[in-house]
Amino acid sequence: MELIYRFENYLKETLAIDSKSKILLAVSGGKDSMLMSSLFLQLGYDCVIAHCNFMLRGEASELDEELVLGFAKKHGVPCFVKRFDTTVYAENCGISIQMAARDLRYAWFEELRIREDADWIAIGQHRDDHIETMLLNLTRGTGLQGLQGILPKRGHVIRPLLFLAANEIAEVASNKNIIYRDDQSNFSTKYARNKIRLEIIPKFRELAPNFDEIATENISHFQETYQLLQSFIEPIRSTIFFEENGLIRIDRLLLNKHIDHTALLFELFKPYGFSKQVLEDLQKSWGGESGRLFQSLNFELLLDRNNLWLRPLDVHHEDSFWTLVENSDTFEFGNKHFEQRIDTDVGLKIMNGSAQIDYDKLIFPLVLRFWKEGDYFFPLGMSGRKKLSDFFIQNKVNLYEKKNVPILINGNGDIIWVVNYRLDNRYRITESTKKVFTLVCK
Incomplete structure (x- = not known):
């Protein structure tokens, strides 16, 4: 069967991609992504092209970008190029160049997909990549999940060339005169994936000439087994894990x-x-x-x-804060919604999630922040001063809850309200209170 029909069948049968879908094509300039783009355009899909320039290979990176831009212009397809300072990003995050490039490109692809209202992000990975990933994950101890290789569809990302071997792609690209550029770093064995591709897999093929077919079939079994395992695990997790x-x-x-x-x-x-x-x-x-x-x-x-x-990790930064001025109305802080008002009705109203405070004792602007070591206040209904850490222990507030409790601070540094827990005794309304400042937390 001619390649274009095999490709179309894979899109429909395996990936369930509608012919009216808009596709964001991730195009590096290599033979895989250039062939994939040509096939999508031949089938008449609505496409946009995205090219990442990681600025790692000097002139070669510039020539890759030039090739992709020329291809897009020739076919009248919108093309977006993003340049990344990959080395700096890797150093700042303490990760490898390869991992940095992966993080940067996928984050940008998703951002661009949303902006351009595309349905799918198409990546030009093929069967050999699939096998290499399985073997690479085997060395990393990722368990059964990693032995699934590359999934054909995950979220909005699709891999429409997974049914093709690398040698097939090379042959088709040559026969169809598809212009592409080879990334010379793909031929260096200093990278683990390249070592697997260039040294390990050839040895397997010596042992078993049909190794690729065997590996692909085994990966399929791993995927089925993992899905079966999850069908048992998910019901257990759903009865034990609760979002709060x-x-x-x-x-x-x-x-x-x-x-x-x-x-x-x-x-x-x-x-x-x-x-x-x-x-x-x-x-x-x-x-x-x-x-x-x-x-x-x-x-x-x-x-x-x-x-x-x-x-x-890092749900919020411990130094996060919100400044309250007198004319504020509603605002959000620490995943909570706040409403504030000032009135002359000094009658005490007991409401969950609210504090009634003597307005004349306030020094604006007030501040909402999170708990800090050494914080203390004078809890309403208790005698004397108490450290917040001790107050939390007595009220069985665990470490995570403690770190997420907003604290209302007066302009003089006093704690006014441990939100949803206790008002400071010094700021309660009394018989001499003339105005009430009410803060409600929902």
Whole structure:
């Protein structure tokens, strides 16, 4: 069957892409993405082209950009080019150049997809990339999930050439006189992926001439097995993990019956990137004191009395603040909605999530911020001064909750209100109060 029909069939049958979809083509200038773009245009899809210039290869990077711009102009397709200072980004983030380039391009592709109202981002990866990814993940210890290789469709990203081998693409590109440029860094074995492509896979092919077909079939089995596993894991996770106020609460009592099953525990926490070693530390700490913290690359887990609390790292910066002026109305801070008003009705009104404050004692602007070590106030209904840290312990407020409690500060530095917990006794309304400042937190 001619390639164009195989390509069209893969779009419809495997990827379920409608012929009226708008496609953002990620085009590097290599043979894979140039062939993919030609096929989409031949089928009459509405397309835009995106090209990343990572400024890593000097003149070669400029020539790649020039080639893509020329191709887009020839076919009358809108083309967008983004230049990245990839080296600086990698150094600032402490990651490899390859990982930096990946992060930068996918973030920009999604931004551009939304801006251009495209339905899909098409990436020109092929079957050989698929196999290489599986083998590379095998060396990284990513488990069954990593052995799935490259998924044909994930979110808004599609890989419409996964059914094609690299040698087929090279042959078609030659026969159709498709102009492209080779990235010379693809031939350097200093990169792990290239080493697998140029040295490891050829050895497998010596052992089994049909290695590519065998590997592809095994990857398919891995994908099916992983999907089957998730069909068991998801119902368990949904009965134990609960979203609450931007955090995920994990019921310790419900998790207790699974805590000794390391493999199951690993799968339950897999979406949050916790390693097996970290989860084994959690198991060892299970019967100990609360307050232990466990971290993955992007998440933090708190072992509390009755629950585990899971949150993304850097939910908010501890130095975040909001300035309140007298004529403010409504605003947002710390994932909470606030409303404020001033009135002369000095009658005490008990309402959840609100504080009534003696207006004449306020020094504007007021400030909302989060708890800091050393904070203290004079809690309403209690005698004397108390450290906020002690107040939180007495009220069984865990570490995560404590870090997310907004604190209302007067212009003189006094704490006025520990939001949704306790008003400071010095700022309560009294018989001599003439005006009331009311702040409501929802």
